[in-house]
Amino acid sequence: MPLTSNTVGGMYALTVFTPIMGDRIDDLRAFLGRLPAQSSPLQRLGMVHFARWVVVPDFVSDPRQPSPEHLPSPYLLFSATFDGSLDAFLDELCDKLASEAETIWGCCEGAPVPARGVALQAYLKHNQIQTGLFFAAYPDASVTTVKRALGTREKAIAFAARVQGMELLALREAFIQEFAP
Amino acid sequence: MLRVKAGRTASLAASGTSVRNVDGEAVALTVFSTVKRWGLLELPLFFLFIRRGKNSLRTLKQLSFIHAARWSLVRRLPANGAQPEVRLRFPHLYFESNFNGGWEEYIDAFSYVLTLGMWGFWGSSYGFPNALPSGPFKQYIRDNEFDASHYYAAYPEATTTVVLSALEIAPKVEALWDQAHSMSAEQFHAAWQALLTDGQSCL
Numbered sequence: 001m002p003l004t005s006n007t008v009g010g011m012y013a014l015t016v017f018t019p020i021m022g023d024r025i026d027d028l029r030a031f032l033g034r035l036p037a038q039s040s041p042l043q044r045l046g047m048v049h050f051a052r053w054v055v056v057p058d059f060v061s062d063p064r065q066p067s068p069e070h071l072p073s074p075y076l077l078f079s080a081t082f083d084g085s086l087d088a089f090l091d092e093l094c095d096k097l098a099s100e101a102e103t104i105w106g107c108c109e110g111a112p113v114p115a116r117g118v119a120l121q122a123y124l125k126h127n128q129i130q131t132g133l134f135f136a137a138y139p140d141a142s143v144t145t146v147k148r149a150l151g152t153r154e155k156a157i158a159f160a161a162r163v164q165g166m167e168l169l170a171l172r173e174a175f176i177q178e179f180a181p
Numbered sequence: 182m183l184r185v186k187a188g189r190t191a192s193l194a195a196s197g198t199s200v201r202n203v204d205g206e207a208v209a210l211t212v213f214s215t216v217k218r219w220g221l222l223e224l225p226l227f228f229l230f231i232r233r234g235k236n237s238l239r240t241l242k243q244l245s246f247i248h249a250a251r252w253s254l255v256r257r258l259p260a261n262g263a264q265p266e267v268r269l270r271f272p273h274l275y276f277e278s279n280f281n282g283g284w285e286e287y288i289d290a291f292s293y294v295l296t297l298g299m300w301g302f303w304g305s306s307y308g309f310p311n312a313l314p315s316g317p318f319k320q321y322i323r324d325n326e327f328d329a330s331h332y333y334a335a336y337p338e339a340t341t342t343v344v345l346s347a348l349e350i351a352p353k354v355e356a357l358w359d360q361a362h363s364m365s366a367e368q369f370h371a372a373w374q375a376l377l378t379d380g381q382s383c384l
Contacts, residue, residue, distance in 0.1 A: 004225075004253075005232060013251045015275065019261050032330035037204065042333040050249060050279040052329045054211050059273060060325050062308035065215050069271050072264055077211070077327075079277055081249045110261025126259055129275065132228040133252045135241050141348055143335050149351035150339055156354050157384050160377060168366035175373065179358045 004130035009139025011049070012086060015129040016078045020055070024107035025074050029055055031103055044096040047089060049143055051080040053104065076108060078124075083142040090121040155179065197284035199328040205337025207248065210278040210287070211327045215271045216254070220305030224254050224274065227301045240298065244290055248334075248341050250278040252302060274306055281340040288319045346383035353380060 006013050020028055032053050035041060042051050054077040061068035082089050093101060094117055105115040105123065112119035138146070159178050163171050202209040216224065231237045241247060253275040258267040280287050292299065292315035299312035308324075310317035336344070353376055361369055377384070 004228075011249070013249070015251070015253055015277075017255070017258070019258070019264050029330060035331045037331075040204075040331065040333040043335075048333070049335050050207065050209075050333065052209050052211065052277075052332045054327050054329050056213070056327055059213060059215065062215050062306075065271060065307040067270070069215065069269060072258070072267055075258075077275075079251075081279065108261070109264050127261065129253045129255055131251050131253050132224060133231055134249075135238055135247065135251070136249045137242060137245075137247060137341050138344060138348055141344075146336055146339075146344055146348065149347035150336060150344065152351040152354050153343070153347035153383065156350060156380075160384065168370045171373065172361055172364065172366050172369040175369070176358065176361050179354060181358075 004132055005134060006086070006131045008134045008136050010083055010142060011134075011136045011139050012082055012084065012089065013131045013134040014078075014080045014082070014086060014089065015131065016124050016127050017056075017129055018076050018078075018105065018111070018123075018127045019072065019109040020074045020076050020107055021109050022073055025055065025057075028076065028104065028107040031107075035100070041097055041100050045080075045082070045089070045092050047083040047092065047143060049081045049083070049146075051078070051082075053078050073109065076104070078104075081136070086125070087121075090124060093124075094118075094120055152179070201329050202332055204332050204334040206281040206340050207332075207334035207337050208278075208280050208282070208284065208287070209329045209332040210276070210280065210284070210322075211329060212274075212276040212322060212325050213255075213327065214274045214276075214303060214306035214309070214325050216274050217271075217305050217307060220274070221254070221256070221272055223301075223305050224252075224272075228252065231301075240295055244294055245342050245345070246280050246282045246287065246290070246340065248279040248281070248344070250276070250280075252276050271307075274303070276302070279334065285319065288322055289315050292318050350380045350383035 042048055056071065056075045056077055058071050058074070059069055080089065098116060101120060102115045105111045105120060111123050155178060159175070163174055166174065198208055255273040255275055256269055260266040292312040296312045303309040308321060310321055312318055357372055357376055364372065
């Protein structure tokens with residue numbers, strides 16, 4: 001058994017850690033800060049359950065460690081929990097998030113110019129951190145499955161409240177109509 | 182209360198963390214800690230032990246507010262452009278979690294439920310104060326936490342419990358719909374009542 005594993009069930013845990021060019025950190029922070037929280041561009045990636053970008057200015061050194069350790073530059077951490085394979089995810093990222101990805105990783109040292117397509121995919125793989133342990137509460141449920149199940153549950157709750165006391169035949173017909181695919 | 186992180190002030194959401202770490206009900210936790218040399222051996226073996234054990238993640242599942250979490254050991258930073266490869270003098274442990282609920286309650290639950298397991302994860306990290314009492318551990322996590330610049334959850338209004346409930350009840354509703362056409366009104370009523378009774382905890 002390998003010592004690292006990026007997958008559990010049908011889910012993949014991707015972690016990428018890339019150095020930010022010294023004169024671009026403010027641009028990057030400003031761009032990430034402007035991404036709308038309510039309608040994140042990551043919504044375009046239908047396979048993504050959770051994702052984040054984190055600017056890491058430096059490691060935190062503990063007073064008890066023998067000597068402090070510093071990052072050679074600020075770093076950008078990107079992590080995503082998604083369905084399916086890494087290659088399929090990177091294809092989708094570089095297609096549906098092309099503009100944002102180019103701006104974001106264009107601020108990073110060693111990224112291709114422009115930060116797009118196959119070259120960007122290779123750059124992200126080059127800077128991937130392998131996952132030691134990955135936990136998912138529902139590892140076999142895709143984003144589509146989760147969203148559909150949440151919708152069905154919501155409908156079931158509303159339906160149960162609405163049909164209390166309904167005549168039997170009408171109840172069956174209402175159910176068939178309400179939950180038709 | 183305001184926390185100052187990396188030279189900037191972050192406003193706190195109701196969940197007790199920066200608003201940038203929050204999307205709906207979902208909360209992002211991002212932590213790096215410095216690992217002692219012996220952690221290079223202990224952590225991979227601990228991860229392997231947990232992955233091999235059939236029930237070793239059961240306790241994490243019992244913490245029913247964690248959607249997904251991961252731990253990774255960082256030993257080197259690959260070369261990029263003009264920046265040469267860096268072999269870290271100390272390995273670093275990366276931890277992230279996607280959970281729902283309050284930040285304080287989350288760390289408390291981790292401390293109380295996973296007390297021994299916590300040593301396995303962070304015992305090799307410099308400054309780890311033990312899981313209990315939880316106050317110093319919460320401070321340790323705060324000291325080593327980084328705020329997200331952008332955080333996204335695909336179904337932000339759903340807690341882990343709601344997702345698990347939905348995944349349990351939805352196939353039963355769909356199965357009933359498949360059968361409903363061939364049922365009498367009385368049979369359907371009985372089946373609907375049974376679904377409501379059996380699935381009460383999911384609704």
